[in-house]
Amino acid sequence: KTPSSGQIMRLVLNNDSRQKLNMSSDRDFYSSPRFVNHVDDSFISALTQLYRERIPPGAEVLDLMSSWVSHLPPEIQYKRVVGHGLNAQELARNPRLDYFFVKDLNEDQTLEAKDCSFDAVLCAVGAQYLQQPEKVFAEIYRILRPGGLCI
Numbered sequence: 001k002t003p004s005s006g007q008i009m010r011l012v013l014n015n016d017s018r019q020k021l022n023m024s025s026d027r028d029f030y031s032s033p034r035f036v037n038h039v040d041d042s043f044i045s046a047l048t049q050l051y052r053e054r055i056p057p058g059a060e061v062l063d064l065m066s067s068w069v070s071h072l073p074p075e076i077q078y079k080r081v082v083g084h085g086l087n088a089q090e091l092a093r094n095p096r097l098d099y100f101f102v103k104d105l106n107e108d109q110t111l112e113a114k115d116c117s118f119d120a121v122l123c124a125v126g127a128q129y130l131q132q133p134e135k136v137f138a139e140i141y142r143i144l145r146p147g148g149l150c151i
Helices: 041-054 088-092 133-143
Strands: 060-063 080-085 099-102 118-122 144-150
Touching: 080 088, 088 099, 118 133, 133 144
Parallel strands: 060 080, 060 118, 080 099, 118 144
Antiparallel strands: none
């Protein structure tokens, strides 16, 4: 059966797995910018190459849980790149973003985008922090165009 837009087909975490070890607010944790690389150079290189191979020029891209560093290939032009994260100062320094928004996806999993509005949604180094991944990925499914890609 093909899932309808935004329908959760299966839960991947039990209730205990949804609890954070640090119960403080994610917004508080990210209130100060962290201008660091969260992964090493070889991972960044491999991820950039994957994006180069899979995301066509002219695509509309949503980069979830982004930061000040873009992993998109610098030589490829996209129609629109929208970033999401928890710190506006970090996102403002990301040269690839045409627009960004700040939102805690552990508090509210709704993505303010129209159905079928992106060709690619990226969430490279953040999915492990989601407490409700099923809801976020249902939203990703909703906003991806037919044949769209989630990496």
